[in-house]
Amino acid sequence: MTAPGITEALQFALDASESVRGTTSPNPPVGAVILDADGRIAGVGATAPPGGPHAEVRALAAAGDRARGGTAVVTLEPCNHTGRTGPCAQALIAAGIRTVYYSVPDPNPIAGGGADTLRAAGITVHPGLGAEAVLQGPLRAWLHRQRTGRPHVTWKFAASLDGRSAAADGTSKWISGPESRARVHDQRSRLDAIVVGTGTVLADDPWLTARLPDGELAPHQPLRVVVGTREIPTSARVLDDAAPTLVLRTHDVQEVIAALGDHPDVLLEGGPRLAGAFLAAGCVDRIQAYIAPVLLGAGTAAVEDAGVSTIAEALRFRRERVETVGSDVLLSLVPERDA
Missing domain, CATH: 3.40.140.10 (Cytidine Deaminase, domain 2)
Known part of the structure; x- marks a missing residue:
């Protein structure tokens, strides 16, 4: 004892x-x-x-x-x-x-x-x-990088009860509650990198910074990574000097992983297609799903094109932790392959 x-x-x-x-x-x-x-x-x-x-x-x-x-x-x-x-x-x-x-x-x-x-x-x-x-x-x-030679990737998303990350008109602010958003900012302040696609930058113009409860920038800011071949405007907030930014003009998940070799703790915050690409490539090591008590009935699904065409090919995860964060439920899941 x-x-x-x-x-x-x-x-x-x-x-x-x-x-x-x-x-x-x-x-x-x-x-x-x-x-x-x-x-x-x-x-x-x-x-x-x-x-x-x-x-x-x-x-x-x-x-x-x-x-x-x-x-x-x-x-x-x-x-x-x-x-x-x-x-x-x-x-x-x-x-x-x-x-x-x-x-x-x-x-x-x-x-x-x-x-x-x-x-x-x-x-x-x-x-x-x-x-x-x-x-x-x-x-x-x-430890994951020591074992596998690649970064540990957490896919974080917020969704309604029916699995929508945006409403039919494309609006998504805010599906999750303020407590969940504060939790995400706290998590960002301890990360090495955050990854999004050019589609997310063009649609939402995210800042991708870690902010304190009073709105000020946290002392540590992760590397902001934008993936895709579409041009993003020079006025995009992700290109300012609040945090370093890396633009990767590729759709290849393995190229993204290789570019982040010195950044072991990576958060994937991209849209449904980028998430699907990482899932199909077997490069999601944990899912953090913030499920809000909201029904939308239509709109954008949380993930698309994950390489699954039949139930036998379903990507299966096991529950690691379930928490309540304000009115939301946070599911932390890891691939069954890591059981």
Whole structure:
């Protein structure tokens, strides 16, 4: 049984990890907590932007001398290699840490092996603490890229009860409620990239920025990616300087995936045809469907041309989570292939 203090420390580490998601690539957004010898929190750290210290080093710096004889709780196995910064395993050893808990092993063959180094130094190591929360949480996209070599793509859409993303006249503001829209802006502030098609830009002129509840721009803005061969006007809001923008003149999903290789956490917000293309290519790793208590009876379907012509070819997903967000229901689904 895990001690209450360790469980609390893990939650602090998860929160620290989530707070830097979207800012650390190509490094993972790790969170770390140092407990002193009496089990009290002495330091909390999260991965700095590239070139800066890793989570363990920042947590050790916050803890200072209180780290000696203490415990480290980390969301990812401490790294075991020297890159732009030194190995975190050695930093923990030098600080006099006696026990290390970590959630998931580092799958990178260059950086992995930190647990063995810690054990060789006489440190007690406990793997697997809160692994499910980390796998489905802040490290999800980074671990996916390590495993598959490509970004993790979440398709997000809002729809009526009858599966419409717009009414018969093309209007879609607003199908989902204000709480759902606020949730999406919070999510955008932790992403690496947002993808839409030229059709969405021409029809809606979206800004694709992450905004705070007061309407101000969030400190972190994801890369805005526009896909398609149609020209978009230079006055389009997505081309302003509020956030970086990449225009990809292609309809090839694999070309888009390749162009986003350095952006592990990608949100697909495009229209029904772009969503269908990603689904048909097998490049949707999660669906976040905001279903509003609204009936439209006609209008644009949420997805088109997903490569399905018969029920036997249906793209099947399994439920990961169901939440209520204001008046809406948020379904988080993952492909059955990933079961």
